[in-house]
Amino acid sequence: MIDSIDLSLVNWSRGQFALTAYYHWLFVPLTLGLSFILVFMETLYVRTGDEMWKRITKFWMTLFGINFAIGVATGIIMEFEFGTNWSSYSWFVGDIFGAPLAIEGIMAFFMETTFLAVMFFGWNKISKKWHLASTWLVAIGANLSALWILVANAWMQHPIGMQFNPDTARNEMQNFWDVLFSPVAVNKWLHTTTSGFVLASVFVVGVSSWFLVKKREILLAKRSILVAATFGILSSIFVIWSGDGSTRQIVHVQPMKFAAIEGLYHGQEGAGLVAIGVMSQSEEDPENENIKDFAFRIEIPNFLSYMAYGHFEAFVPGVIDLIEGNEEQGILSSAEKMERGKYAREVLRDLKEAKAANDVVVYEAQKAKFMDPGFQDNYFKYFGYGFINDPQQLIPNVPLSFYSFHLMVGLGFFFLFLFILMLIFVMRDTIERRRGWLRLAIWSIALAYLASMSGWTVAEMGRQPWVVQDLMPTFAAVSQIDAGMVQVTFWLFAAIFTTLAIAEVRIMTRQIKLGPKDGRK
Numbered sequence: 001m002i003d004s005i006d007l008s009l010v011n012w013s014r015g016q017f018a019l020t021a022y023y024h025w026l027f028v029p030l031t032l033g034l035s036f037i038l039v040f041m042e043t044l045y046v047r048t049g050d051e052m053w054k055r056i057t058k059f060w061m062t063l064f065g066i067n068f069a070i071g072v073a074t075g076i077i078m079e080f081e082f083g084t085n086w087s088s089y090s091w092f093v094g095d096i097f098g099a100p101l102a103i104e105g106i107m108a109f110f111m112e113t114t115f116l117a118v119m120f121f122g123w124n125k126i127s128k129k130w131h132l133a134s135t136w137l138v139a140i141g142a143n144l145s146a147l148w149i150l151v152a153n154a155w156m157q158h159p160i161g162m163q164f165n166p167d168t169a170r171n172e173m174q175n176f177w178d179v180l181f182s183p184v185a186v187n188k189w190l191h192t193t194t195s196g197f198v199l200a201s202v203f204v205v206g207v208s209s210w211f212l213v214k215k216r217e218i219l220l221a222k223r224s225i226l227v228a229a230t231f232g233i234l235s236s237i238f239v240i241w242s243g244d245g246s247t248r249q250i251v252h253v254q255p256m257k258f259a260a261i262e263g264l265y266h267g268q269e270g271a272g273l274v275a276i277g278v279m280s281q282s283e284e285d286p287e288n289e290n291i292k293d294f295a296f297r298i299e300i301p302n303f304l305s306y307m308a309y310g311h312f313e314a315f316v317p318g319v320i321d322l323i324e325g326n327e328e329q330g331i332l333s334s335a336e337k338m339e340r341g342k343y344a345r346e347v348l349r350d351l352k353e354a355k356a357a358n359d360v361v362v363y364e365a366q367k368a369k370f371m372d373p374g375f376q377d378n379y380f381k382y383f384g385y386g387f388i389n390d391p392q393q394l395i396p397n398v399p400l401s402f403y404s405f406h407l408m409v410g411l412g413f414f415f416l417f418l419f420i421l422m423l424i425f426v427m428r429d430t431i432e433r434r435r436g437w438l439r440l441a442i443w444s445i446a447l448a449y450l451a452s453m454s455g456w457t458v459a460e461m462g463r464q465p466w467v468v469q470d471l472m473p474t475f476a477a478v479s480q481i482d483a484g485m486v487q488v489t490f491w492l493f494a495a496i497f498t499t500l501a502i503a504e505v506r507i508m509t510r511q512i513k514l515g516p517k518d519g520r521k
Contacts, residue, residue: 005475005476006478006483007475008483009478009481009482009483009486010474010475010478012483012486012487012490013085013086013478013479013486014474015490016081016085016486016489016490016493017078017081017085017086018460019490019493019494019497020074020077020078020081020493020497021078021456021460022453022456023074023497023500023501024071024074024075024078025452025453025456026071026449026501027067027068027070027071027074027504028071028075028146028196029195029196029199029200029452030064030067030196030199030200030203031064031067031068031071031142031196032142032143032146032193032196032197032200033196033197033198033199033200033201033203033231033235034060034063034064034067034200034203034204035064035135035138035139035142035143036139036143036197036200036231037060037200037201037204037227037228037231038057038060038061038064038135038138038139039132039135039136039139040227040231041053041056041057041060041224041227042054042057042131042132042135043132044227045057045128046128046129046132052219052220052223053223055220055516056220056223056224056516058123058516058517059220059515059516060204060224061119061120062511063207063508063511063512065116065120066504066507066508066511067504067508068116070500070501070503070504073500074497074500077493079101082097084479084481085478085479085481085486086467086477086478086479087478087479087480088476088477088478088479088480089467089468089472089477089478091169091170092169092170092171092468092471092472092477093155093156093159093162093170093171093468093472094170095162095170095171095172095173096155096159096161096162096171096172096173096179097152097155097156099173099176099179100148100149100151100152100155100179100180101148101149101152103148104144104145104147104148104149107144107148108141108142108144108145108147108148109141109145111137111140111141111144112137112138112141112142112144112145113141115134115135115137115138115141116138118131118134119131119134119135119138122134143193146189146192146193146196147189147193150185150188150189150192150193151179151180151182151185151189153188153459154182154184154185154188154189155179155182155185156463156466156467156468156469157184157188157253157254157459157463157469158182158184158249158253158254158469159171159468159469159470159471160178160179160182160184161173161174161175161176161177161178161179161182162174162179164380164383166348166351166352166367166370166371167355167367169348169352171471183249184246184249184253187242187245187246187249188246188459190238190242190245191239191242191243191245191246192455194235194238194239194242195239195412195451195452195455196452197231197232197235197238197239198232198235198236198239198412198415198448199448199449199451199452200228201228201229201231201232201235201415201419202232202415202418202441202444202445202447202448203445203448204224204225204227204228205224205225205228205229205232205418205419205422205441205444206441206442206443206444206445207224207442207445207512208220208221208222208224208225208228209221209225209422209437209438209439209441209442210438210442210512211515212431212432212438213435213438213439213442215432216515217515217516218432220515220516222426222431225422225423225426225431226423226426226427229419229420229422229423229426230419230423232415232416232419233416233419233420233423236412236415236416236419237416239412240412240413240416243409243412244307247307247308248307248308251308251309251316253469254462254463254469255317255322256319256322256394256395256396257396257401257458257462257463258308258316259316259317259318259319259322260319260395260396260397260398260401260402260462261401261402261404261405261458261462262274262304262316262402262405263277263279263292263294263398263402264304264316264317264318264319265291265318265319265320266318266320266321267315267316267317267318267320267321267326267329268315268316268318269305269313269314269315269316270301270302270305270312270313270314271302271304271305271308271314271315271316272299272300272301272302272303272304273299273300273303273304273307274294274297274298274299274304274406275298275299275300275406276296276297276298276406277294277296277297277298277299277402277406278294278295278296278297279292279293279294279295279398279399279402279403280292280293280294280295281293290392290395290397290398290399291319291398292398292399304316315329317329317331319395319398322334322394323391323392323394323395334385334388334391334394335391337382337385338382338385338386338388338391340378340379340381340382340385340386341379341382341383341384341385341386341387341388342385342386343379343386344375344379344380344382344383344386345383345386345387347366347369347370347375347379348370350362350366351363351366351367351370354366381470382470383470383471383472384466384468384469384470384471384472384473384476385470387472387473387475387476388465388473393465393473394465396461396462396463396464396465397461397464400457400461401457401458401461401462404454404455404457404458404461405454405458405462407450407451407454408451408454408455408458411447411448411450411451411454412451414444414447415444415447415448415451418440418441418444421437422437422441425437
C-alpha cells in the first residue's frame, strides 16, 4: 500500500486502460451476438437442406472471423496491463481476480479457438451435423469467455467470497462459488452478453438493409433480417429485464453509483424517476462542477423508489446523504467511514511492524483484533476509505454517469421498436418499399455501438474512485513506475488500436460490398 500518489501516473494509467478497454469492446459484443446468429442460420440450413441458408451463414461467418481476429489482440494487451500498470491492484486481489481470468484462457478461449478452425475450414470435410456442433461450441465458448471476465469485473464491483490475509496484505478466495454465483456477477453476465446480442442483431439488420437499398442480395437480406430481428426482439426484452435487475442491485451494493446515474443529490421518500433531463450548474454549490441541478426534466413520480426497493414510498439516498450521512436512515457519513478505514490501516500497520520486530505478543494481539468478525464488519469493511483525503473524491462524474445511463436505456427501447417494425415489414413483404426505415437501420449500427460504450461508461466511471468497491481506490492500485513510460505507451497503443479499428472497418465494408463469394443474386 502507498501513501504518496503521483496523480499524473494515475491519470495516464487510467487513460491507457480505458483506451484499451474501449477499443477491445468495439469488437467483443459483435462476436458474442453474431456467433449465435450464425448458429441459428446454420441450424436452418441443416434442418431444411436449403443451400441458400448455407450461403447466408458463410457470408456472416466471414464478417465474424474478421472481427474475432482483431478483438483477440486488444484483449491480450488489456490483461497484460494488470501486471504492468496495476501491480498494486494485482498484489491486493490477484488470488481472486486471477482465477476467473485463468479459467477463461484455459477453458473457454481454447475451446472457442479450437472449434473456430473447424467452423471455418470444415465445410464439406465433416458432416453437416458435426459442423453445426462446432459452430455451437464457438458460440458457447465466446460467451463463456465473457462469463469469466465479467465474473472478475463483478467481484471488483461487489467483493465477496474472500478473506483478507493481514500477513501478506492480500485478499484470498474463500468460496469460489460465492464469487461465481454472486447475484451481481450473474446479472452482469446476462445483461452484458445479451446487450452484445442486441448489437449484433442491429448490425445484421443494418447491413442487410444496405443490400436492400442497393437492390442486391434481396433474399439473403430478407432472411437475415428475419433471423436477426427475431433474435433482437428476444434479446432486447432480456436486456431490459436484466438491466432492471442490475439497477436494483446497484442501489444496495453501489449506492453512490445509483445516485449518480439518476442525478439524485438529496435523498427522498417517493423519489421520482427522471426519464429525460438536462443538467445545469447548481445554484446550491456553484463552485463544484460535479454538483448539478436540472434545467429541464420529465419525471415519473415515485417510480425511482419502486424501481430501487419495490414500493413507491421508499427512501432513496442521494449523493449528499452518502457524503454527509443520514442518521435517520442509518447511513454513515463519508467522514466516519474514512476514520474507520484509517483505523483499519493503522491496525494492519502495527501488525506488520510487530511482525518485522519479532514482537510476538503485540503481533498476536493485533492479528486477533484484525481477524475479529466485529472488526471486519465495522472497520475493514471501509478499508479503502482510509486512503481518501477529501469526501468529494467519493463522488463519481455525475453528469457523465447520468447521460450515459439514460442514453443507453433510451437506445435500448429504440432498438426493440426497430426490430419489431423490421420484422413486420419482412413478414408482410413490404420491406423493400420502406426506404426511410432501411436507411435508419443502417445508421442504427453506429447507435448500437454508442449504446454499448455508454453501458461500460456507466459501469466503470460510475464506481469511481474505486477499483475494488470500498476496499481499494483507483489511485492506490497503480504500479510504481515513471508516468512518462505510461504516457509513451498510451500514444503507442492509441496509434496501434486506431490503425486496427480503421483496418477492420475497411476490411468489413469491403467484404460487405463484395457480398457472398459466389456472387449470386
